[in-house]
Amino acid sequence: MNISVRSAPLTRPEKIGLGVIAVVALLAPVIFSNFFLSALLTQAIWLGLVALSLIFLSSYGGMVSLAQVAIFGIAGLVTANLSEAEGGLSVAIDPWLAAIIAILVAVAVALIFGAIASRSEGIYFLMITLAFGVMVYYFFGQVTSLAGHGGVNNVAIPGIVGDRVNDPASFYYVSLAVAAACYFGLRYLGRTPFGLTLQGIRDEPTRMRALGYHVEVHRTLAFGVAGLVAALAGVLFVWWGRRIGPGAVELATVIDVLVVAVIGGLYRLHGAWVGALAFVLLDNYTRRWTPEIGDILGPERFNTLLGLIFLAIVLISPGGLVGAYESLRDRVRAYFAGRRGDVQEDASLAPPAPDGASGAAAGAPADRPNGPVAAQADVTFQRSKTQTATPEIGGEE
Template sequence: MFRIERKSGRYPLGINPAALLVVVFLIAYPMFASDFFTFQVGAYPLILGTIALSLTMLAGYGGMVSIAQMTVAGFAAYIVAILGTNSVGVMGLGWPWWLTVIVAILGAALLSTFIGAISARTEGIYTIMITLAIAVAFFYFVRQNYQIFNGFTGFAGIEPPTLFGVYWRDPTPFYYLTLAIAAFFYFAVRYGSRSTFGLGLQAVRDNPRRVRALGINVFLHRVVAYFYAGIIAGTAGVLLVWFNGRVSPGIVGVDMAIDILVIAVVGGMRAPIGPFLGAIAFVLLENFAIDLIDRERFNTVIGLAFLLVVLFSPDGLLGLWRRMESRIRLPRANARWGVRANRDDWHPAGSPERM
């Protein structure tokens, strides 16, 4: 195996001062932000970003664009409502919170694995189509099913536990909870992308046929990637249901599923920071575009933003930033990104073979 050299010598202690600044800002954020900003503009993009992170992991490193990641997160949210307590009077088995959370995350991971097992035999755009079909089918299913999923209404009154004397739905503690989880998965994905499995997955993305010839199980790599993505999305789904306090079919609808895709694409799929950038941009637009245009036409705005990014900067805000960077600091930036920028990074796996 080869190792990717980490460039740690350029900064003192190997830490990029800009990154340090971001970390300090993120930790200090609730101290100067109002409750609304902490909760809606702070915690919410972190949750959306974590869900989109699972898609970035699949698409960026595995070449599999799955539209069903929101379905996975929504499934975890539903499990929390069904096994835990809710105020609707349907299901709500009253399990202890820790057991509910564990089952929800594992259940989501299993669903994700199942989706992976269905779609991993196909490649490229087929994956988009199949996962989209799964997402829509799941949406119609929960909307029609009243025994388990309480149909159109869904569940309400879902509360996070009160632990260590802290009510975790208060803006500040909830913000730190989401920040900790988002940071954990961010670093997990960063670390994982350099692990043997991560490198194998990227090899599968770049050339499945060659990888197969090396005796590596392509299918298994993809399905395992879906399992990890399911854990990320499932955990975010638990946070999402605590954030909303309710869950209904709308959360697993096509709009939401596409929103996650928009977030991941707008942010950029080349690095795990991308989805968080995308999520912040999305939530800022969602909250403040109302002042500029009619609230009703939000989807047009977000669709246009998405279209512009796809048309003019296929690697998202991240790519935009890097291109600016390379223009400003040409020599060094080229050494850093030149090689990567030339390679078509998140092209769907397998498409060169079909041409």
């Protein structure tokens, strides 16, 4: 077995698994009930997109941004106000045009946020992005001509997309296509010089700066890219629920998205949807399944159970569900492969990337602990976090 950075081959069961997922995803409208499709799967797709924008920033740029929900909300708010709706400005232009303008506005705001936040690190970065999030929340609540507590209702949606109640399948496919485009787009971006530089900056900002790279510009651009993904999610969200208000961008939502990203795995792009799906399903079904335990637990306290489950996931696997899977897979591999320590042969050229530098997610993290960059003594805040999530290496003693 030769795990290399460029070509981590998928194992046979993994290929079969991927195939099954693809088939299930494409046939979902036939397999599932309308509610499951429109309310849960489609919700998981747009929620996953928001988480994706966070995971992209975190895994490629080492920036855990709490402002992604704000960008998502801005795109949604602009869409809702420019489209025909009850409440808000109700400018009533074509929904497509509204969406395009909304995305442009959101990306512009993301670039501005990025330009400001990119100069800070660690806890300060977290606080600055959190401040953006809270600012946007209050903007929603206070500027009543645009939203107000009640928000904007009954937003017009483009005919082709179809509303989620009467035509759940077409809305689902549109969302799926957007999600797929974002996923593959970001993976591609990770392999471009820009993506590689970004990963370099994630691990060694000082060194990259010394090499002549403009660290802040790269981080800002990364914010713009993530903003685009979040903005697309925002447009989908408004078309899906046909409404938006401050509740969509409140702190609880920021935390939800963080939870989605963390339980999915902060260091794998596809973790966004694994996390989102798990989150949406648990959120929905814990209401039924929460057992009655005296006054402590019961269906009306499903949030408690939800919290316990998330806590358990993070405790058991710091890399989230994806990390848990990878760690399990590597153990199984190690069991079958015996001791093959020749894993890091051609890792020398690549930064310790999650998805980006490797053809597939699989295998990449195995290189990280012993990779050339990571081997440096200088341990940054971001990297110490990535390392926590690193699954055990296959060929370890």
